Amino acid sequence: MAGTTTTFARIALIGYGEVGRILAEDLRAQGLPVDAHDIQLQRPGSRTALLAHAEAQGVRLHAQPAEAVAQAGLVISAVTASQAVAVAEAAAPHLQHGAVFLDMNSASPGAKIEAARAVNAAGGRYVEGAVMTSVPPYRIKVPLLLGGPDAAAVVAPLNALGFAARVADERLGIASATKMCRSVMIKGLEAMVIESLATARHYGVEDAVVASLDETFPGIDWEKQAAYFFQRVIEHGRRRAEEVREVARTVREAGLAPWSASGTAERQAWVADLADAGLFGTRGEPGFARSADWRTEADRLLAQVAKERMA
Missing domain, CATH: 3.40.50.720 (NAD(P)-binding Rossmann-like Domain)
Structure with missing residues (x-):
């Protein structure tokens, strides 16, 4: 055929x-x-x-x-x-x-x-x-x-x-392997940016961290990129988490332990759980996962973490 x-x-x-x-x-x-x-x-x-x-x-x-x-x-x-x-x-x-x-x-x-x-x-x-x-x-x-x-x-x-x-x-399997290996990086970068910048926000060093990223990677507008990453993970974290679990399966099929991919899947799923619980507003309504400043969403994450630690 x-x-x-x-x-x-x-x-x-x-x-x-x-x-x-x-x-x-x-x-x-x-x-x-x-x-x-x-x-x-x-x-x-x-x-x-x-x-x-x-x-x-x-x-x-x-x-x-x-x-x-x-x-x-x-x-x-x-x-x-x-x-x-x-x-x-x-x-x-x-x-x-x-x-x-x-x-x-x-x-x-x-x-x-x-x-x-x-x-x-x-x-x-x-x-x-x-x-x-x-x-x-x-x-x-x-x-x-x-x-x-x-x-x-x-x-x-x-x-x-x-x-x-x-x-x-x-x-x-060749096309899929290409996609999956790329996703180790791309979906991992999303999770790392959320983890890095939310933590930086907690310590009050976010501006210094973003400035350092701008200096190291001058071709990327890290303020805009961070806002985009936060938006996409909040809106599509559930689907992304499932994809990265397939990424982890791909890594295991190659004989490696998927340490990075597994952590990425957990971070994406964690944000998805919070989005499903309404932390970022109601899906489909104006403003949901659409903040131009990632700090707004990071503050919501940090407030939730603080609330859970006090419970």
């Missing part, structure tokens, strides 16, 4: 979170039929917003993944990392024969190979996808590495839809 011509008459999205909705908007803007499923449809607090977005975009939402993928020539999986294999296994029996299953989840090479096994055994064509930077600034044109035996056959059709994909390797 690797040499066949591929076109996509209908597209299904498994996962209608931030990434799924962005892809839906860009695909629907081209007039393409899009079906979607998200587990959040089962939760009243999220269901209303998802239905409203889908209706506005002309996307058909389905209660079950089987219904969403049944007519699709291209299925895009964009869920949380911990669900990547489970979603592939759930969707596989319901795929059209020869349908492409593009796994854009941030999962380890081992998880990608496991997901591929389920899809290919059911007659689908599994293609590994590794998203190489944050999606919102780039939208559908986010840099995307493809992997697997069918990657070469689908890169042109995907790019015709607006993707910015290129083939990393015909072997499964």
Whole structure:
């Protein structure tokens, strides 16, 4: 199948979170039929917003993944990392024969190979996808590495839809390994900045620390970068924590102890827990995770820590 011509008459999205909705908007803007499923449809607090977005975009939402993928020539999986294999296994029996299953989840090479096994055994064509930077600034044109035996056959059709994909390797796991190793650094840097600057704020030395960072790394505006890191972790820490646990799995698969990745996952999850508890305001409301000064959010973290120490 690797040499066949591929076109996509209908597209299904498994996962209608931030990434799924962005892809839906860009695909629907081209007039393409899009079906979607998200587990959040089962939760009243999220269901209303998802239905409203889908209706506005002309996307058909389905209660079950089987219904969403049944007519699709291209299925895009964009869920949380911990669900990547489970979603592939759930969707596989319901795929059209020869349908492409593009796994854009941030999962380890081992998880990608496991997901591929389920899809290919059911007659689908599994293609590994590794998203190489944050999606919102780039939208559908986010840099995307493809992997697997069918990657070469689908890169042109995907790019015709607006993707910015290129083939990393015909072997499964190579694209994911590239993504995971990058995330050791990127997600780790987010966690380190939060830990470093919140601690500096406690001791009243934050301005001196930022000045030192500016001197050492003059190409980075550390005030803006810190604000961005705080915002992204507060808003998406849960998803990031799951991704970094997959990063840790990747490191273990290489035979190393994932000391850095494990610590990063804990820090990201800790911030996510506080965000879920409402420490930074209410999700979806103006001002949530949008402070231009990271000190505002650091002060909230420090106040919570002080409160817990006194309890």
